[in-house]
Each structure stands twice: as C-alpha cells, then as structure tokens.
Amino acid sequence: MEKIYRPQEVADQLKIKKATVYELIKRGELKSSKVGKQIRISQEQLDEYLTRTSPAGQDSGLTAALPPVMDIPRFHADQASRQVDYLLHSNGLIISSQESRVVELLRSLLTRRVNSLPLLHSYMNDYNSLYSLYYGKTHMALTCLCYQQFEERISQISHFLPGTEAAVIHICTLKTGFYVQKGNPKKIKNVTDLCRPDIVFLNREKGNGLRMSLDRLLAEKKTDSPFNPDFRDESLSHMSSANAVASGLCDISMGDLSHLTAYPQLDFIPFNDASMDLVIVKSSLEEPAFSAILETINSREFKDSLLHFNGYETMHTGDILFTTP
Known part of the structure; x- marks a missing residue:
C-alpha cells in the first residue's frame, strides 16, 4: 500500500516548517488530497514535487541556490x-x-x-x-x-x-x-x-x-x-x-x-x-x-x-x- 503522509511528516522529511508545507499546497506546487477535513500527501505526490524541484531541473545562479x-x-x-x-x-x-x-x-x-x-x-x-x-x-x-x-x-x-x-x-x-x-x-x-x-x-x-x-x-x-x-x-x-x-x-x-x-x-x-x-x-x-x-x-x-x-x-x-x- 502506498505511503500516506500528514503535513507535519512531510515537513519533517523536507526539514521545513509545517506552515511551509501548507503554503506549497496552496500554491499548487505540492499536490495533496483531502480525507474528510484532513490534508494528506501520498508518496507519489511527494516524489513528484521532489522531482520537479531537484537540482538537475533548476537553473544555475543565485536563485537556484535558494531552497525550493x-x-x-x-x-x-x-x-x-x-x-x-x-x-x-x-x-x-x-x-x-x-x-x-x-x-x-x-x-x-x-x-x-x-x-x-x-x-x-x-x-x-x-x-x-x-x-x-x-x-x-x-x-x-x-x-x-x-x-x-x-x-x-x-x-x-x-x-x-x-x-x-x-x-x-x-x-x-x-x-x-x-x-x-x-x-x-x-x-x-x-x-x-x-x-x-x-x-x-x-x-x-x-x-x-x-x-x-x-x-x-x-x-x-x-x-x-x-x-x-x-x-x-x-x-x-x-x-x-x-x-x-x-x-x-x-x-x-x-x-x-x-x-x-x-x-x-x-x-x-x-x-x-x-x-x-x-x-x-x-x-x-x-x-x-x-x-x-x-x-x-x-x-x-x-x-x-x-x-x-x-x-x-x-x-x-x-x-x-x-x-x-
């Protein structure tokens, strides 16, 4: 069964704040699903976000050096x-x-x-x-x-x-x-x-x-x-x-x-x-x-x-x- 994460668990993996996870979801950069009133992120959705923001897909320069x-x-x-x-x-x-x-x-x-x-x-x-x-x-x-x-x-x-x-x-x-x-x-x-x-x-x-x-x-x-x-x-x-x-x-x-x-x-x-x-x-x-x-x-x-x-x-x-x- 595919792994399902809470926003806090995603924040812990990415070493960011939970509020940042919600901001990514709001901006459409990180896809998510709703189970009742709760937000959940699947492993596939997390992998898709990480793939799009990986260093290989970024431009060179100062902006690229900032966290995704x-x-x-x-x-x-x-x-x-x-x-x-x-x-x-x-x-x-x-x-x-x-x-x-x-x-x-x-x-x-x-x-x-x-x-x-x-x-x-x-x-x-x-x-x-x-x-x-x-x-x-x-x-x-x-x-x-x-x-x-x-x-x-x-x-x-x-x-x-x-x-x-x-x-x-x-x-x-x-x-x-x-x-x-x-x-x-x-x-x-x-x-x-x-x-x-x-x-x-x-x-x-x-x-x-x-x-x-x-x-x-x-x-x-x-x-x-x-x-x-x-x-x-x-x-x-x-x-x-x-x-x-x-x-x-x-x-x-x-x-x-x-x-x-x-x-x-x-x-x-x-x-x-x-x-x-x-x-x-x-x-x-x-x-x-x-x-x-x-x-x-x-x-x-x-x-x-x-x-x-x-x-x-x-x-x-x-x-x-x-x-x-």
Missing part, C-alpha cells in the same frame, strides 16, 4: 492576464497579491460573515495585480507601495488604472528596508552603496513595489559606479530575500521588517514606509460581498491581528480614498 520552497513562480504582464482566467469560472472573489499572510487572515475572518463569498488568491506582484484588475481578470488587488507622502500612493495606483475609478482601502502601513548580516560587516549605509563592486545585491523582481521604488530612487542618484538593474538573479518574496542574506548567498536584499523575526542573524536598514492597500473598482462597493469585506477590514479582530506582525501600523486601517479616472 522559497521559489515562487515568476509572472510577466501578458501571462498575468491569462493566469487567473480559470478562476473566473469559480464561485468566489479573486484577489491578486504578493502578500499571502494578510489574504489568509482576511479569508479566515470572512467565513464568519453571511454575505461573504470564497476568497481565491492569485499570487502576483504589485504591477501585475493592478494590471489584472485593470483588464477585469481579478476582482481585487492587494498592493504594497512605498511612498514619501501618504497620499502619494493614490497617484501611483491611478497610474496603473487609467480611466478607472477605484476605491483604495487602506490595510496598514509597514516598514521596508534592506536585510544585511548581523553587525552590517560591509558597512552599507545607503542605496548608493549598492553600486559598490564589493557588494552582492539581490534585487526584487520587476513589478514588485519595493523594486519600483528603488529603481526610481537610483535613477535620481548620481554615483561614480553605475547601477545595472538588469541582472539575472532576483528575489521573489520577502522570505527568500532574508534567506539569501542569512545563507551568505548575497550581502544585501530587500523586504519588510516583520520577516526579520525569523532571522536573528540579520540586521535591518530602513528604506521607506509602505502602504498596503486593497484596490477595488468603485462600482463593486455596492455588492453585498464587498460590503462583507469592508466590515471585516474595519473589525477590531482584523486590526488586532495585523498588529502581531512587527512594524505593522493600523492607525488608518479601513480608510477609503478614490482614484480619479
């Missing part, structure tokens, strides 16, 4: 519009975002509300999330964009949604910055140090809110050594950024402060505050399912749960501003 669990599929703009077409035939609301923890929190609290619909998560970076919302491929985009002035995020979002009036519902503000080794042995002080020849910098992927903000800032800086953003290796999540620095695969990468709690061997250099916002086409706010989402975001339980993440602030959670067409 850290690799999240890349999206290109044309792929993003097709990525979620199959979800549109499902009975649920599609939310596109690179942030999975807040989506999971929102999803769990929504199940308690009468008028709610299932929340289907399509993992995309900020650019592709807004791109897909603009083309009607998703119902909501959860974005995280850096700003100098708080209102600046509205103009950034409007830029991606020309001719569309959208509601921008504030979720939280958070601290973003650079992960470096404990004690900052390379003495990195500011973004111009990223141009130093002795610094190995792992950038975020194109379309990520941090990457877009950094690209704009570097374009404004005058440096003796030009910074070339078009290199092969890119990080696809906060966790993979922190993991790469902690593993010594690079000197510095970018992410948000909350992920630092899992890496005591790292220090953090602040970059900019960022605003996490839920973007919805304004006309959709009249639908009962979206009313349930607004009620959930404004609930005390949702706001208190956000505060468990280090550096998250909820002073303006639930505030709504509108983009201009």
